[in-house]
Amino acid sequence: MIEKLKFDKRGLIPAVIQDEKTKKVLTLCYMNKEALEKTLEEGKVYVFRRSKNALMLKGSTSGHIQLVKSIFVDCEGNSLLVMVKQKIAACHAGYFSCYYRRAAADGSLEIIEEKVFNPKNVY
Amino acid sequence: MIEKLKFDKRGLIPAVIQDEKTKKVLTLCYMNKEALEKTLEEGKVYVFRRSKNALMLKGSTSGHIQLVKSIFVDCEGNSLLVMVKQKIAACHAGYFSCYYRRAAADGSLEIIEEKVFNPKNVY
Numbered sequence: 005m006i007e008k009l010k011f012d013k014r015g016l017i018p019a020v021i022q023d024e025k026t027k028k029v030l031t032l033c034y035m036n037k038e039a040l041e042k043t044l045e046e047g048k049v050y051v052f053r054r055s056k057n058a059l060m061l062k063g064s065t066s067g068h069i070q071l072v073k074s075i076f077v078d079c080e081g082n083s084l085l086v087m088v089k090q091k092i093a094a095c096h097a098g099y100f101s102c103y104y105r106r107a108a109a110d111g112s113l114e115i116i117e118e119k120v121f122n123p124k125n126v127y
Numbered sequence: 128m129i130e131k132l133k134f135d136k137r138g139l140i141p142a143v144i145q146d147e148k149t150k151k152v153l154t155l156c157y158m159n160k161e162a163l164e165k166t167l168e169e170g171k172v173y174v175f176r177r178s179k180n181a182l183m184l185k186g187s188t189s190g191h192i193q194l195v196k197s198i199f200v201d202c203e204g205n206s207l208l209v210m211v212k213q214k215i216a217a218c219h220a221g222y223f224s225c226y227y228r229r230a231a232a233d234g235s236l237e238i239i240e241e242k243v244f245n246p247k248n249v250y
Contacts (some may be wrong), residue, residue: 027150076226083155085226103199103208
């Protein structure tokens with residue numbers, strides 16, 4: 005499967021992470037080949053964190069890991085969809101999904117989720 | 128809202144497109160500022176097609192456009208989630224979603240959707 009994927013110039017492929025139960029899109033992350041291999045081996049989402057230039061288990065600090073249920077490949081082989089069981093919440097800001105802000109008609113951003121945890125107590 | 132977004136070095140931001148009714152993730156596309164402005168103005172998804180280096184209405188050839196229901200911004204402001212009403216199908220290969228292939232345990236890709244249309248009759 006990995007051989008059919010098109011990693012970009014940085015060696016990364018974007019992966020959309022979706023919660024299997026709620027069908028909520030949780031986040032968009034990036035994997036390099038090693039992150040994808042670890043994800044497949046362990047059944048937990050590993051990401052390549054661009055800001056740290058490092059391979060990381062998603063949720064390694066908070067314990068809010070993502071258990072892999074299934075992985076889908078797009079028509080072009082240049083992105084992934086990873087269906088997961090999310091522990092607690094996906095977002096470091098304390099929300100279940102990273103997409104907790106909706107663009108309102110006036111251009112402002114409206115928070116549309118309740119906080120699931122307090123980041124100050126977790127990080 | 129646009130001012131709060133982080134476009135990458137190419138001036139692009141990734142946008143996850145999700146079908147509002149089925150909650151299926153349809154595709155991952157890229158928008159530049161102009162594509163996002165047109166999307167907001169017209170209520171239809173416009174993309175920056177990297178392979179053509181051009182702004183395009185998604186579905187302009189096939190008629191399979193995506194009507195925008197709502198737009199969400201991630202915690203970092205570096206990706207979007209666009210909830211849409213998908214006309215017919217999102218994928219040029221004839222499937223409703225671009226993620227019509229699931230990675231099997233043996234590493235092969237298994238087609239898990241039925242074709243919605245025949246690409247030969249559309250393109």
